[in-house]
Amino acid sequence: MNGETAPGTGSAPFVPSVARFTTRPNDLDSLGHVNHAVVLEYLEAGRWDWFARNGLRRAGAVTPVVARAEVDYRREIFPGELVIATQLLTDADELAYRVSFRQTITIRQRGTEVIAIEARIDAAFIEMATRRLCSFQEFLETNKVVPASESAFPAVFEAVP
Secondary structure, three states, X not given: OOOOOOOOOOOOOOOOEEEEEXXXXXXXXXXXXXXXXXXXXXXXXXXXXXXXXXXXXXXXXEEEEEXXXXXXXXXXXXXXXXXXXXXXXXXXXXXXXXXXXXXXEEEEEOOEEEEXXXXXXEEEEEEOOOOOEEOHHHHHHHOOEOOOOOOOOOOOXXXXX
16 A cells, blocks of 8 residues: 555545534434434545545546445544544555545544544445446546635635644
8 A cells, every 4th residue: 555646547646635624513412422423424524525635526427435434433522623534545456446545533632632533435436327337547537627726615624734
């Protein structure tokens, strides 16, 4: 694994995405912390942000779909700010038709930043019209590059320096 470069695509390295997010009142369950299913929505939003920051449309003629999700819940997430970090992991054996993302959600607890969630999400690529499986390279070729300054969620996410 070399981190952020897509082998065989001739493309520049991808940049990791780091975005801030604020919990919403409806994200909380009866225990007063973020519901486990909402965490999956946060992780998806983090991947959408990764696509936008790398100049890729997240959906087009070919779209990514979750093929596998492995999530470790390390700490409760209470109302407040959190940081979603997303990095593309490239494994030469999986890259053709599946890519993996490493994602973390960090919270502030007693004045210290701690990882609350660690996840590995595998994505596959589907052609929308025919529902056939496509390669990551086809996804890169068919989804138009959008301006890097265009954010997927300008009102929700902000870049973390």
